[in-house]
Amino acid sequence: MRAELKSVDSPDVDFETYWPEDETCFSFPIELRIGPEGSNAxxxxxxxxxxxxxxxxxxxxxxxxxxxxxxxxFGYNWEMIHSYLENRINRIMAGDWPALALKLSRFARWEFENYRE
Structure with a gap:
């Protein structure tokens, strides 16, 4: 099973119009929707x-x-940042979704990271 980046959003930034005041000194949060390749989940x-x-x-x-x-x-270029994320995420593989999500959670906080039934 391979991971697939479905979308990237930010509560603080509109990627269509955002440009930082200082291209070398900025920060913003992002939310990545990631699921199994070929799935809507x-x-x-x-x-x-x-x-x-x-x-x-x-x-x-x-x-x-x-x-x-x-x-x-090291600078702001949303297309290059998005491309980097997509390439990095879409290369990750595992036997099932829990194993895949665990690999992804090594660099991004998973919404179910500490979930217990």
């Missing part, structure tokens, strides 16, 4: 797109920072 995975300059500015004076659920980019 998908789960939500979340991460933050940011630049090294934004990380540095937000964490000034810190010794270290853990980079959980971050996509670190």
């Amino acid at each position: 998908s789960d939500i995975f979340q991460m933050t797109v940011c630049t090294p300059a934004w990380l540095s500015k937000q964490n000034a004076g810190m010794t270290a920072v853990l980079g959980e659920n971050l996509l670190i980019v």
